Amino acid sequence: xxxxxxxxxxxxxxxxxxxxxxxxxxxxxxxxxxxxxxxxxxxxxxxxxxxxxxxxxxxxxxxxxxxxxxxxxxxxxxxxxxxxxxxxxxxxxxxxxxxxxxxxxxxxxxxxxxxxxxxxxxxxxxxxxxxxxxxxxxxxxxxxxxxxxxxxxxxxxxxxxxxxxxxxxxxxxxxxxxxxxxxxxxxxxxxxxxxxxxxxxxxxxxxxxxxxxxxxxxxxxxxxxxxxxxxxxxxxxxxxxxxxxxxxxxxxxxxxxxxxxxxxxxxxxxxxxxxxxxxxxxxxxxxxxxxxxxxxxxxxxxxxxxxxxxxxxxxxxxxxxxxxxxxxxxxxxxxxxxxxxxxxxxxxxxxxxxxxxxxxxxxxxxxxxxxxxxxxxxxxxxxxxxxxxxxxxxxxxxxxxxxxxxxxxxxx
Amino acid sequence: xxxxxxxxxxxxxxxxxxxxxxxxxxxxxxxxxxxxxxxxxxxxxxxxxxxxxxxxxxxxxxxxxxxxxxxxxxxxxxxxxxxxxxxxxxxxxxxxxxxxxxxxxxxxxxxxxxxxxxxxxxxxxxxxxxxxxxxxxxxxxxxxxxxxxxxxxxxxxxxxxxxxxxxxxxxxxxxxxxxxxxxxxxxxxxxxxxxxxxxxxxxxxxxxxxxxxxxxxxxxxxxxxxxxxxxxxxxxxxxxxxxxxxxxxxxxxxxxxxxxxxxxxxxxxxxxxxxxxxxxxxxxxxxxxxxxxxxxxxxxxxxxxxxxxxxxxxxxxxxxxxxxxxxxxxxxxxxxxxxxxxxxxxxxxxxxxxxxxxxxxxxxxxxxxxxxxxxxxxxxxxxxxxxxxxxxxxxxxxxxxxxxxxx
Numbered sequence: 175x176x177x178x179x180x181x182x183x184x185x186x187x188x189x190x191x192x193x194x195x196x197x198x199x200x201x202x203x204x205x206x207x208x209x210x211x212x213x214x215x216x217x218x219x220x221x222x223x224x225x226x227x228x229x230x231x232x233x234x235x236x237x238x239x240x241x242x243x244x245x246x247x248x249x250x251x252x253x254x255x256x257x258x259x260x261x262x263x264x265x266x267x268x269x270x271x272x273x274x275x276x277x278x279x280x281x282x283x284x285x286x287x288x289x290x291x292x293x294x295x296x297x298x299x300x301x302x303x304x305x306x307x308x309x310x311x312x313x314x315x316x317x318x319x320x321x322x323x324x325x326x327x328x329x330x331x332x333x334x335x336x337x338x339x340x341x342x343x344x345x346x347x348x349x350x351x352x353x354x355x356x357x358x359x360x361x362x363x364x365x366x367x368x369x370x371x372x373x374x375x376x377x378x379x380x381x382x383x384x385x386x387x388x389x390x391x392x393x394x395x396x397x398x399x400x401x402x403x404x405x406x407x408x409x410x411x412x413x414x415x416x417x418x419x420x421x422x423x424x425x426x427x428x429x430x431x432x433x434x435x436x437x438x439x440x441x442x443x444x445x446x447x448x449x450x451x452x453x454x455x456x457x458x459x460x461x462x463x464x465x466x467x468x469x470x471x472x473x474x475x476x477x478x479x480x481x482x483x484x485x486x487x488x489x490x491x492x493x494x495x496x497x498x499x500x501x502x503x504x505x506x507x508x509x510x511x512x513x514x515x516x517x518x519x520x521x522x523x524x525x526x527x528x529x530x531x532x533x534x535x536x537x538x539x540x541x542x543x544x545x546x547x548x549x550x551x552x553x554x555x556x557x558x559x560x561x562x563x564x565x566x567x568x569x570x571x572x573x574x575x576x577x578x579x580x581x582x583x584x585x586x
Numbered sequence: 587x588x589x590x591x592x593x594x595x596x597x598x599x600x601x602x603x604x605x606x607x608x609x610x611x612x613x614x615x616x617x618x619x620x621x622x623x624x625x626x627x628x629x630x631x632x633x634x635x636x637x638x639x640x641x642x643x644x645x646x647x648x649x650x651x652x653x654x655x656x657x658x659x660x661x662x663x664x665x666x667x668x669x670x671x672x673x674x675x676x677x678x679x680x681x682x683x684x685x686x687x688x689x690x691x692x693x694x695x696x697x698x699x700x701x702x703x704x705x706x707x708x709x710x711x712x713x714x715x716x717x718x719x720x721x722x723x724x725x726x727x728x729x730x731x732x733x734x735x736x737x738x739x740x741x742x743x744x745x746x747x748x749x750x751x752x753x754x755x756x757x758x759x760x761x762x763x764x765x766x767x768x769x770x771x772x773x774x775x776x777x778x779x780x781x782x783x784x785x786x787x788x789x790x791x792x793x794x795x796x797x798x799x800x801x802x803x804x805x806x807x808x809x810x811x812x813x814x815x816x817x818x819x820x821x822x823x824x825x826x827x828x829x830x831x832x833x834x835x836x837x838x839x840x841x842x843x844x845x846x847x848x849x850x851x852x853x854x855x856x857x858x859x860x861x862x863x864x865x866x867x868x869x870x871x872x873x874x875x876x877x878x879x880x881x882x883x884x885x886x887x888x889x890x891x892x893x894x895x896x897x898x899x900x901x902x903x904x905x906x907x908x909x910x911x912x913x914x915x916x917x918x919x920x921x922x923x924x925x926x927x928x929x930x931x932x933x934x935x936x937x938x939x940x941x942x943x944x945x946x947x948x949x950x951x952x953x954x955x956x957x958x959x960x961x962x963x964x965x966x967x968x969x970x971x972x973x974x975x976x977x978x979x980x981x982x983x984x985x986x987x988x989x990x991x992x993x
Contacts, residue, residue: 192871199867206860243742245695276697278689278754278762284655285756287689287698331653345696372698438940450857453616454864460609461868464602468875 182496196465197505203458204509207555212517216546227303230432231395233407238425249390256394259414265403270297271391277344281332292381311336311360319380322356325370326363346386354384459566467570478582498567517547592903606872607912613865614916617962622924622952628850630947635840637714641806642815646832659801669825680807681708684792688755695743703792712808722747722771733767736781757797765795858965873977885989894982905974924952
């Protein structure tokens, strides 16, 4: 075997210019893929984490049907019992309860429709980023009652500021009219327009009084240590909630079910990306196919001699295949190194996509993006290049099978 | 003679020529086809945006953009109407609307919607709603209590045709106006968000509910050719003073779509470049091989008195044929794939919620943009010849004696 490796290695450098160009083509493709995939995975991570931290947490317990209808009557009637179940699941780091009601909110001269959310200030701060998003005023304290946090765009629309009063009008759990006067304690900004334009947070206890919730909530939100825990949490929480023996009205939903839009748009982005990469690599493959072909055809006479002095076709093919594979691996390794370095640079410094903030905020992404170099992004990128290049290398090698020593030696 | 020589030379080794041509063909095809798909996505987005109550140009009260509330309505619509009928070309369609945020309630549910008061007849010729009603009937001009809502909203509210729906909003006096409507029609739209957001009543009943008098929120204009939007918007600005009116084109009204358009522009050309680099390596390598195996030949030509520049030209001619053949086939393939999909489109309904999230339609139809085709072909031809200059110059540099002695 070692003689074959040696032969392959020397053969590669017989025409160094050609080999270098071929390797460069592979380096280019690998580098591009490693970088692009790292960039995509990085943006997915940001997207998911932002959304999970602002909105859904990792896994929630809700009444069946609440996700689609957000009906104030579809409640988790006894959140305390759910909390007991949660405390037995070690993967769940923190949890909290929320209640929501769509309400008409008026300032002295404006009225808007708003999603009012009741939160438990202390526990909420551990689950979501809300506390950090408060830009003016203060976050809610545990003992607050008629205080509220207002989204920045909503505050602008309502023309209100810290200390101003809002009147909220909605429908309680029992169908009665629910009304409350709230004092603005803080103004938050998440960067996600829809959320900042459309939401008000108030203390859960006061919310339950105003909306006649009788101790019920709409969502019990849990957060695990990382996204990897979600499956396990969902399973255990599901078993626990079923074991609580209420009428089977409760469901356990993970963030993917709560935000199907995000999951699908990631899929869409990934699939369209992969299609592009495969097309690109096929173009590269045809670009280098000629090198592989030529490396073999210009040496027909040589092969004839080798075969005449007793080299089997199998061994010859192995040696030639080794040649192409070596070129491929050199290219891919250099590609991973250079792609990794480029990615690493931007991972530290970030890429400023100027002028696209409008677009990015739609996905909850900041204007400066950070690619995320990972085993996955490197191996997927390099893997695609490897598979397609190796397939390309096989075709010319197979041609050798038909060579006969005498004819080969007389070939020009 | 160059042409003949070049043409014959590329067919001396047909396999090699075909391989590299395949690279060019796939490359050009990928440029054209994926470019057309991206254009299709963005064009569809623009079209959706424009028919979803935007139009090409809108006129609002000057304060509306900053603060879209009922007080910022146009209280003298006759001024706007007069200006429109004077300035707009005769084949332009336009309408006036009342548009306001409202809360919809029925016995069991409540939620935020955008209440749109329309002139049924004029509206139908401009926006999607004219053809979108799938159950019940479209509004009639004298319909005082009829309301059309989206399918998604009807599902969310557990309601159906003939049921009551109460709308509440702030009126011009700062009070809360409310009015009960009966659902007379249910519409479907490209986006679920549209179905959830908009409810339609006649403009007269909206004005009455909001104590708006004759006031309107906006005039929306659909031009025969959207490219005229800037020009016509400018002439409208000349008549409607900017102190009381705000004239905007769809680019300003749909910032998200405009941003997507810009990004795609940038992205398509980047894609062209990346694909070119991928095949560039192959082009250089192939021509290089073709040159090096003919060292003796070039030496002989030079010995016979051929100038170096002629050799460069000869090699470039070969590369030109390779590129042109690949481009022609690539273009043909690209156009064929676009036309094959022109009827059915690519159905991505399986990912509908992701599409919704990205503001895309469920079915994508590729669209050929001449500018892109020209750009793709130019990139391949110009850059292709440019990289071929390297082997060509190499060939021209061989000294006759050395080259002829080469084995």
